Amino acid sequence: MALRCLYKLALWVAAVFFAIVLAVCLFSVGIWSALLAAAALAVLFALRPLLAGLTETGARRAFWVLFALFVLAAGAFAFVVRVEPAWDFGRVYHGALEITSSGAIRIDWQYFLESNNNFFLALVLAPVFIVGSILGLSPLTSGILFNLAAIDGSVLLLWAAAKRRWGAKWALAVALACFACAGLWLYGPIFYTDTISMPFVSLGLYLAQRWSEGKRSPWLAAAMGLAAFLAFRLKPTAFFLYLALALLWLLRRGGALKAVAAGLAVFAVCMAGWQVWLGHNPVLDTGAIEEYRLPPLHYVMMGLKNPGGYDESDHLASQALPDAAARTAHAKEEILRRLADYGPLGFLDHLRQKLVYTWADGSWFGSHKLGTDPIDPGVLQQWVADSGEHWPVFQCLVNAQQLLICLGLAACAVWQARRGEQGDSLLWAALVTLLGAGLFLLVWETRSRYLVGLLPLILTVSARGLGAIFALRPKK
Secondary structure (H helix, E strand, O other): OHHHHHHHHHHHHHHHHHHHHHHHHHHHOOHHHHHHHHHHHHHHHHHHHHHHHOOHHHHHHHHHHHHHHHHHHHHHHHHHOOEOOOHHHHHHHHHHHHHHHHOOOOOOHHHHHHOHHHHHHHHHHHHHHHHHHHOOOOHHHHHHHHHHHHHHHHHHHHHHHHHHHHOHHHHHHHHHHHHHOHHHHHOOOOOOHHHHOHHHHHHHHHHHHHHHOOOOOHHHHHHHHHHHHHHHHHOHHHHHHHHHHHHHHHHHOOOOHHHHHHHHHHHHHHHHHHHHHHHHOOOOOOOOHHHHOOOHHHHHHHHOOOOOOOOHHHHHHHHOOOOHHHHHHHHHHHHHHHHHHHHHHHHHHHHHHHHHHHHOOOHHHOOOHHHOOEOOOOHHHHHHOOOOOOHHHHHHHHHHHHHHHHHHHHHHHHHHHHHHHHOOHHHHHHHHHHHHHHHHHHHOOOOHHHHHHHHHHHHHHHHHHHHHOHHHOOOO
């Protein structure tokens, strides 16, 4: 009984959370975006008979045609709006170049000690650059192609999982949500942990679906453990899916305990191997890691300064302290001071600002990043970069998409909560993942680009939620 209550409670908490997110987004975007979202919703409902009229074979063929067009068009777009690698993306890029040329990182040594996941990505990109150079490609071109493969592979895995779960027509609907999402287009030239982690979210969903079909071979559990490790090393928010799946299997049981144990064993072995290698690797001297490491509370401290994003003064203040222990003590003191300064009402307003910053600021569509030093400034940058002349027009589209996505998330959560244990267990895991990530990002230093890696899940849940809106109406 207690387990059943916990299962249902998670769904209702998700429903309340995403209803709040929807309300916050609705009041933070302009009226024109809201009207555009309403018009798009009307068009979607008008087109539903077309999807319903498709055969399964027709839906599969339609997907492959649209997927090919998406790959070509999004790929061309990525090369047209290329940018010079900057911010953390640039530091990882140049770190990978250092590895390819000298076999070690020296310029940003302290930075990579502070940011282990970015060091892991630099290790991934280095062989990509080496292979690209053998083929006569520049490192930037190799990185963009690798990133496009990650994004396209994410869509393909997502479609495969949805097709096996709900059939080809619903899989096409999920894929259409991906093809229409500006985030999957605008992040094409930005090869960073946000997008490189994305395939492991789709892969987790696909492997979980295979497990639910009764194909419970040892390699499947091992693949889950390895994918969980790669997701964790690249982006902790991507790892939330694997936590949600483990929780699902523990609640539902049904022979899944062995899968959780086997997957956890592989994950633990990979993590242990990584830690051993990290301490003895020739690429990065980790002897001073305790001297430079930023403790988790540092990021909680930054997250408490409105609206909760990265703060340069906080970062420099922590770096100036002698070791991790001193930084932890400083962060604790600042956290308590900021909470006291807010007071109850001020803290609620802080949470409101942070929800806006996380779910409605537009950075999960990459527009801010495309405004940093375009390689070939052109007409497209004027529309899609937030520094462009025509950006306000494009922002209306971006905000309308955000509203539709948040509406779909809230609708899916309510729909599944009403169904309870008769609901879809894979959607339960997806909703719990997004709920966990959403609550985590209310505490952590964040911006909405931290959601980019979760876009496969976000779009899956949202597409299913939009399709369920009619079913949520009271019966006459």
